[in-house]
Amino acid sequence: MARAAAIPPLRALACLGWLLWAAPAGAAEWMWLSLPGGRPVLAEVMRAPADRARGMMFRPGFPDDRLMLFLYEADGVRKIWMKNCRFSLDVAWLDPAGRVVATLESVPPCVGEPCPVYGPDTPARHFVEGTAGWLERFGVVEGDALRLGPLLPAMP
Template sequence: MSASRPFSLLRVLTLFCALAAFCQARAEPTLETVRIVTATGEHVFKVEIADTPKTRMRGLMFRKSMPQDQGMLFDFKSEEPVSMWMKNTHIPLDMVFVAHDGRVASIAADTEPFSEKIISSGEPALAVIELNAGAARRISLAPGDMVRHRLFRQ
């Protein structure tokens, strides 16, 4: 009996380590490519997809930083006026509101971290892309520019 007990403990520890590795691997977000076409050319960003109520609600809240070439794409599943806020969001962001056909509908640049002020799309949008503040200015993004991603009909 004493020989099997250490063996069982070893099996449990091995299983625990495998589970911990699996959970950590799952914690890494899957990134997809978004291409934004402006007057200055095509600009590529890697984005996390927020397409469930839970992921859309959490968004980028509580994160302290984000690489310059990354962002988050919120898929709202239907085109309608969209409202966002910056509650519990540490990173200043540019919010790019995108219509179903990939056209940039509007932009909220340099949003204020932690603000509970409502930020509206101003017109119907299917999605919002959140990028680090200053990205829209850096790539000369303007309403009417195009976003290329599997989500948008083009």
């Protein structure tokens, strides 16, 4: 009888554990980026290590009019890989002032192990990802400056 009474709490605990494991590391943060010419673009912000590691993984798609911004506290050589990514990306690496120090266009999803890594050997503070073609669509090239706005309390 004691065993039967323990099953519902164990199920509830197992469900709670699964929900905590499957849920994102935190609520999404957003920021407006000002592109060359002052064009504003909404960016999903990745600051926590788990969020930065996950990035675009497992997403079925991403809006062409948005970007994903990976924020770091210090400069470093920032490489990406495309494991579990379902679509090609354009990437721009930024210095602390937001100046584009390197770009890559149409980085393909990983189709086999080991997944290749991509990125410049030039140190960068942050990087920005978007669907393939965003660099051309928004006219962003090396040397351009992107202005990072304040974090938004919620998606506008």
